[in-house]
Amino acid sequence: MNAPAPALGCTNTPVLKERGQREVFCGLTGIIWLHRKMQDAFFLVVGSRTCAHLLQSAAGVMIFAEPRFGTAILEEKDLAGLADAQTELDREVDRLLSRRPDIRQLFLVGSCPSEVIKLDLHRAAERMSVKHAPHVRVLNYSGSGIETTFTQGEDACLASMVPTLGATAEKELLLVGALPDVVEDQAMALLAALGITKVRCLPARRSADALAIGPNTVFALLQPFLGDTHAALTRRGARHIPAPFPFGAEGTTLWLQAIATEFGVDPDLFAKVTAAPRARAEKAVAAATQTLSGKSIFFFPDSQLEIPLARFLTRECGMTAIEVGSPFLHRDLLGPDLALLAHGPTISEGQDVDKQLTRARAARADLTVCGLGLANPLEAEGMATKWAIELVFTPVHFYEQAGDLAALFARPLRRRALLAPLAPDMEAAE
Numbered sequence: 001m002n003a004p005a006p007a008l009g010c011t012n013t014p015v016l017k018e019r020g021q022r023e024v025f026c027g028l029t030g031i032i033w034l035h036r037k038m039q040d041a042f043f044l045v046v047g048s049r050t051c052a053h054l055l056q057s058a059a060g061v062m063i064f065a066e067p068r069f070g071t072a073i074l075e076e077k078d079l080a081g082l083a084d085a086q087t088e089l090d091r092e093v094d095r096l097l098s099r100r101p102d103i104r105q106l107f108l109v110g111s112c113p114s115e116v117i118k119l120d121l122h123r124a125a126e127r128m129s130v131k132h133a134p135h136v137r138v139l140n141y142s143g144s145g146i147e148t149t150f151t152q153g154e155d156a157c158l159a160s161m162v163p164t165l166g167a168t169a170e171k172e173l174l175l176v177g178a179l180p181d182v183v184e185d186q187a188m189a190l191l192a193a194l195g196i197t198k199v200r201c202l203p204a205r206r207s208a209d210a211l212a213i214g215p216n217t218v219f220a221l222l223q224p225f226l227g228d229t230h231a232a233l234t235r236r237g238a239r240h241i242p243a244p245f246p247f248g249a250e251g252t253t254l255w256l257q258a259i260a261t262e263f264g265v266d267p268d269l270f271a272k273v274t275a276a277p278r279a280r281a282e283k284a285v286a287a288a289t290q291t292l293s294g295k296s297i298f299f300f301p302d303s304q305l306e307i308p309l310a311r312f313l314t315r316e317c318g319m320t321a322i323e324v325g326s327p328f329l330h331r332d333l334l335g336p337d338l339a340l341l342a343h344g345p346t347i348s349e350g351q352d353v354d355k356q357l358t359r360a361r362a363a364r365a366d367l368t369v370c371g372l373g374l375a376n377p378l379e380a381e382g383m384a385t386k387w388a389i390e391l392v393f394t395p396v397h398f399y400e401q402a403g404d405l406a407a408l409f410a411r412p413l414r415r416r417a418l419l420a421p422l423a424p425d426m427e428a429a430e
């Protein structure tokens with residue numbers, strides 16, 4: 001049984017809205033996980049050398065196969081408006097597509113520099129789609145860092161695909177969000193065991209796995225940062241199934257339950273299918289809970305996973321949330337998680353990094369979740385931190401990953417506890 005919802009959740013908690021300096025990565029980061037997922041797609045960033053360096057260092061590994069992303073570098077003469085960037089871009093794309101017949105979907109990804117010179121990538125994508133159809137479909141979206149956070153890149157990418165999807169009148173379930181294939185397979189297996197077999201995923205692994213949507217499409221989100229995609233699907237007539245996000249044993253069960261209710265699944269079958277994996281998840285979470293229970297946590301706004309994770313950590317791992325910051329608060333998406341998160345923490349939206357650092361230092365939570373740029377200074381001040389970006393790069397959804405998700409938060413606390421006895425010796429040695 002799930003624990004009852006709190007008498008007073010965070011649904012009506014006043015939100016502290018901040019509009020100051022931010023400390024986040026830009027949306028180009030999403031290419032790192034999207035290019036792995038979409039096996040015949042190519043992401044061509046139209047940007048500067050800075051953008052190319054970001055991608056290269058975020059990718060973190062050498063690429064031995066043909067890469068599925070690259071950067072068309074805007075040189076100084078492009079930025080000064082001396083060259084016809086559209087013509088150069090056409091030439092780059094022609095060269096790429098003639099060399100790489102395996103590419104079936106090409107994304108032109110906008111950046112700060114391409115937006116500064118107002119390079120119209122939408123027009124470019126339309127022109128190239130006509131030229132390279134039917135073999136290649138060319139789309140565009142923005143990964144620019146201005147006023148965005150890194151998970152918005154995936155949202156913008158998926159939203160750009162929605163208008164191009166075919167139409168259907170069939171009742172089908174669409175799972176929305178890029179998960180590692182192995183985790184997606186687990187979700188599909190659970191749904192199949194519940195008798196739900198007309199299921200598709202956005203993004204699909206290959207462009208030939210044609211997706212179609214219509215008024216009888218229902219969709220479940222896998223990530224809480226897909227606000228634009230949610231809006232685009234709704235405009236096409238599809239209907240969202242609201243649910244807590246599938247993090248932890250409880251979150252996964254409630255997410256599956258919402259879909260099962262929509263498809264009229266027999267409650268006995270639901271209990272039978274979920275009992276064993278759910279028990280495994282609870283056992284795995286309990287191992288990390290020994291470390292997490294009774295500890296406090298403070299979230300800087302970064303991945304947009306903050307509210308569902310605070311729900312998981314407070315309800316399943318015994319933690320206390322002090323502040324839960326999110327870059328954006330999409331209530332249509334986060335409503336069920338907010339209702340389950342017990343009243344108490346400050347809920348903040350947006351960022352004014354200096355003010356928030358002051359609050360975090362005053363709170364001195366046992367664990368602070370933040371971006372890479374803030375983690376090192378806070379660690380140097382003796383605070384335990386967790387990098388928010390790891391939560392997006394690590395498989396954390398559904399029952400089989402629930403223990404790993406809890407362990408991600410337990411690890412920095414365990415490390416700190418192990419190092420604590422050594423701290424006086426280390427200080428003396430300095």
Ligand code: SF4
Pocket residue numbers: 026027028047048050051052054110111112113143144145146
């Ligand atoms: S898109 Fe903007 S923020 Fe991102 S790497 Fe390029 S210049 Fe930097």
